[in-house]
Amino acid sequence: MQNTSEYMLYQRIYQVIEQVPCGMVATYGDIATIVGGGCDARMVGYALNEIPKDRVESVPWQRIINKEGGISTRGLAQRQILEDEGIVFNAQERVIMARFHWAGPSTEWAAAHGFQTLPPRDDEDEAEQLSLF
DNA sequence: CAGATGACTCCCA
């Protein structure tokens, strides 16, 4: 139906997350920005907590982390999985965003599916983390 | 139908 049920926010969120490549990470806010339409970081978090069974295998939920590059989940082996994918954490248990932060979907893909692209980010924050290296 | 809950982020004390 053209009802929101088929275009549910969660479905779109899952679709975007599926675009995050292995070895990269994105923040809840990033996903929300790409989805657009009033989507918020909270929604992304809620959606990830309720991934349908048939989607959990295709949606790389583990690549979604909080804005500080830290893991928001408790109990789940999210960090372990990310390290397996090549993600490196610093001494503060945070992902080195300068190296692993996903830049967003391609303009073509976003346009083809009605999504947004990520706005340019400042390098200062990321440069700061690089110095820890 | 109302209330509670959950993998966020921002702002203020």
Next chain:
DNA sequence: CTGGGAGCCATCT
């Protein structure tokens, strides 16, 4: 650093 409140979707009592 800690703690509380606001803002919002979907699902389960």
